Amino acid sequence: MTDTRLIHTVGVGALEWLWAHRDGFRLEPDADPEVGFLERFKPVGELALICKVLFREGVAGSRQARLARQLLDHAWRDTLDGGTMLVRGQRTEPISPIPFEVYLPFRELGYSQLELERAVALNHRLDSWQAYETPPTRRLALSAFQRRFGLTPRPPEPEALRPTWLARTPEPWTVEGHIAYDITHCVFHLTDWGENPDGLPPDLVGYLTTWLPAWIDDWLDLERWDLLGELLVVDACLPRPTLDEPAWRAFAAAQRPDGAMPAIRTMPEGDEQEVFDIVYHSTLVAAFASVLATSRALTELARAS
């Protein structure tokens, strides 16, 4: 099994980089209407979802837990202006689910924005929200988020799961990059981003246990660190994670000394913001994979002793 310290160290470095570059999580209130104001909410939502896991998992270490909480505070207070920006986004595009998706992890940690709550409750009643056209994995995400918000999921999650790629357990040799991201995100939503591994139905556990090693090997070989990191998260969500040693060693070796994780092969060069936009996600994923895998490694150790 992979050295737990190696896995843990990846997350420590990644979180330090995210904290040092927290201003990269920024909105663009004057965005071109063609691009849309809500376009830049996605990184903030991902930051919140993953930092919530980091904050909640006891294995992260006290400095990591503190940094995760500070990042969440920063994102809420500064980036989202105490939630005001979420309301502004909602008023710009009233039917968009994006402000709701970004708000959810903050709400679960006790942050609150009452006007947005009212908008969510209203939208949830609309047929238009249920009819809102999305790829199947996003639809599953919306149903899962509605449940987490305390609403009745529309459609129910089993129904939302059915049309996803993963639910149909197709030929594993057809998986390419886009499909692989659909798989990882399907797992994230089924497990509440790793908080509830039991959310994976048994047939999907069997399918993933069988084929995940082949996919990990493939994207390791291609040095696609962003996708590899997500696949390592999926591994950590399985009942018997492999904590694949060659993959974790190469993943750790790809990380830069300042904690940044390149998305593909090596770090890009250029303007600081451009570099941030390329690597923030892979670095967040590195922190995410690290904390879940560390947690699983410690559980395995406890079980063995």
Place this chain on the structure above:
Amino acid sequence: MEQSGTSTRLQAAVQDLASGVVSALRGGGHTRAVLPAWTDGEAGDLALAAVRVLGADAMLPSLLLGVPPDPAEVAVFRKAVEAHPPRADAAPTVRWSHWGMARTLRRIDPSFSSGPPDEPGTGWLDEAGWQSLTHQLAVLAPLALPGEDCAVSRAAVRRPVDVARGFVRAVRRRDWRQAAGAGRWLTLLPGVPGTLGLESGLDFVELMGGQDPQVVLHVQAARLTRTGARV
């Protein structure tokens, strides 16, 4: 330059031979001679070398279709078996390939009286990770014959999921020859996960890599195996 010229000519000879085997397999019971009838001179050396590269598959139509081989072909095959026995320090795949040829020769040539050669070891396969296992098995795909037992096939039978993962890996890497060889083994193994979609997978490998007659040879062998051919 001369080295690379020889290597190119050998590759061409192997591809020609593989194409001949594929035609014979497709021809069903109407097997025609695949191996060249002469083995003298430089061209003969090349032909024998090509037979050795293809291994037991050079006689695959006789094995899978049950058609008695042409005596002249048997003589050529026998010469290929006897001319260059592997050295003691040869790679395991080379020794196993030779073993497979000798086994085939005993089956098709009753006058080949030398006793069955001892099976080389399989320790290197048992210790291999699934990636390397699949690669080595694909190299030894001529040993993947229905109803034939040997230590390599027993090693494969023990690890159907690993070989299936290796098939996925080979397809993803567009290593069609490895994928076809792995797929040929998988048609013989019990316990292959149903979600692999092996039958369509082999069709896909042929569609994408079918310009290579060695790919088509393995795919054809797998299809004949699936339809119940028995050696």
